[in-house]
Amino acid sequence: MIILGAFLAALGVTDAFRDTHPSGISARRRYTALAAGLATLIALLATSGAPVATKVGLGISLALLLAVWALLDVITRAIGATAARYAAFLSIGAGITIALLLADDGSTAWPSWIPGPLSDFPPARVILVVGIALAQVTTANVLVRLILDAxxxxxxxxxxxxxxxxxxxxxxxxxxxxxxxxxxxxxxxxxxxxxxxxxxxxxxxxxxxxRTPSPIIVQSATGNTPSPAVExxxxxxxxxxxxxxxxxxxxxxxxxxxxxxxxxxxxxx
Structure with a gap:
């Protein structure tokens, strides 16, 4: 759960910084968005109870897929809009598939300094729901626009x-x-x-x-008086x-x- 939630949350944070339009942004904003997404991914993966080797391998794979998504406008200029859309859809699909099939979250618990009702819910569930919600708020807008373009x-x-x-x-x-x-x-x-x-x-x-007909002014043969408008x-x-x-x-x-x-x-x- 944590792996999937981490990937979706990283996508959502990336698009929150990038804005919901994947093109026409500055290079500074683009790479700031990627850095924010990677920081979110690393921070949430660190909370997983999976073995270190598993977290490192998954982190590298998901970071590469996140980079493809975050640099969509650069990829569009390089390989064209159609191929870039396929790359974008595949990056999200592959990330979710990896998180579902290959991830092993292990067991984890809240730190002792977190009080209140939040500690009553397993961290994996909270991270998953937050990740899905973030992706629905920002990343889904970009996906809808890509579908309309497609x-x-x-x-x-x-x-x-x-x-x-x-x-x-x-x-x-x-x-x-x-x-x-x-x-x-x-x-x-x-x-x-x-x-x-x-x-x-x-x-x-x-x-x-x-569907409203548009009038056209037809010039008369003499060029002096225009004929009545023809719809x-x-x-x-x-x-x-x-x-x-x-x-x-x-x-x-x-x-x-x-x-x-x-x-x-x-x-x-």
């Missing part, structure tokens, strides 16, 4: 029209995670449905504006980009929340 859904127009998405997304994922751990997925479904109802007026307005159908005839952004982004966000919940239930029993 299916060629324009993110700029959608994020400009639905500006609160980067805040609502983490909030709803935490709601789903918390309600799922509490055994109340029905309430989580209500949260999902409420989001769609609240967004419906914005989506309807966006859909209407994208032409809008250029965009497919699904509205904002609607696509909302639907695909929302479903991707919900699936990531359910994946986090599944990991938590799998490890916590």
């Amino acid at each position: 299916v060629n859904v324009p993110t700029k127009e959608g994020s400009d029209r639905l500006r609160s998405g980067r805040v609502l997304g983490p909030m709803e994922r935490l709601f789903i995670l918390g309600l799922g751990l509490a055994g109340n997925l029905t309430a989580a479904a209500v949260v999902v449905g409420a989001k769609g109802l609240l967004r419906f007026p914005e989506l309807a307005a966006s859909e209407s504006s994208s 032409t159908p809008p250029i965009h005839q497919g699904p509205n980009p904002v609607t696509e952004y909302f639907l695909i982004g929302s479903f991707a966000s919900w699936l990531l929340a359910l994946a986090g919940l599944g990991l938590a239930l799998l490890m916590l029993g």
